[in-house]
Amino acid sequence: MHEQVKDYYGKTLQSSQDLQTNACCTDASLPDYLKPILAKIHDEVMTRYYGCGLIAPDLLSGMRILDLGSGSGRDCYALSALVGESGFVVGVDMTDEQLDIANAHIDYHAEQFGYQAPNVQFFKGYIEKLDELDLADNSFDIIVSNCVINLSPDKEAVLKQAHRLLKPGGEMYFSDVYSSKRVPQELVSDPLLYGECLSGALYWNDFVNLAKTCGFADPRLVEDRPLTIDNPAIEARIGHIEFFSATYRLFKIDDLEPACEDYGQAVIYKGTIPHRPQHFLLDKHHFIETGKVFPVCGNTYRMLNETRFKDHFEFIGSWDTHYGIFEGCGTSLPYDRVLTESSNGGGSCC
Incomplete structure (x- = not known):
């Protein structure tokens, strides 16, 4: 499968226009503060970009970030602007053609962002075999993909390696494609469907359970959209399966519990995270307004108190009394569903 994917992204695709479906999407919903950064990315890097939006969580200044499957380097270069000269971004990709483009423009982007020296490095390797690269345990604040x-x-293997490389309190923040049911093997084996980011998609509940097995006890869904295929031939083959593009965050925090337990705790957001003066979005179910007391479960309390977000919140309560489980901690499909036949919108991972 590696060779098929390398051929597809290294030789078959020459620009995003060569994609056969809209599973990879546009930057239409990007916040305004990111658009000037992308405007500085080299044209060749942008042309060979095949991802979903831009994966850029909040509060990145000074962070050390790893990008899994960095391709032509577009996201790495954008993130290098967000982490600043005191931060660093590492990209890993297995495709020579993509790495050649990424490496060719390292000095260009350092100059564009006004840096004395580049703060980006690219490695050739497989994201399942990060232990074969010169990457130390507990060395990254954030991993994106x-x-x-x-x-x-x-x-x-990807998730286990990510957990190993993250610092305590770090997070994996990534977008990907998920399915409403398990994809049959005959579709998984189709190189076109696989290369188009469809038939390799995990059934969403298998992903949640896998993340927990790999050490990420409480996966948090940040946002999601249903995907439309807009290719009649491909849709005819996989139309019985719904696909979603979704962004998750997985925190590496000890003592996270398997479910949302209530200890009577709450937080108050100070409004001090850059570009977020009015509210902070932790995940799809935690839209936290500035200055308002916001009740949280024990896991959410830890995600804010034991990570880079700590200084931006006031924390209320203790662990002395357990009040039971938070209502609504269920196991139904977590995504917003729109039936394929009635949908006319594109999908986005961010």
């Missing part, structure tokens, strides 16, 4: 993990034949 942009619609790539579905292309991996060993997703468990």
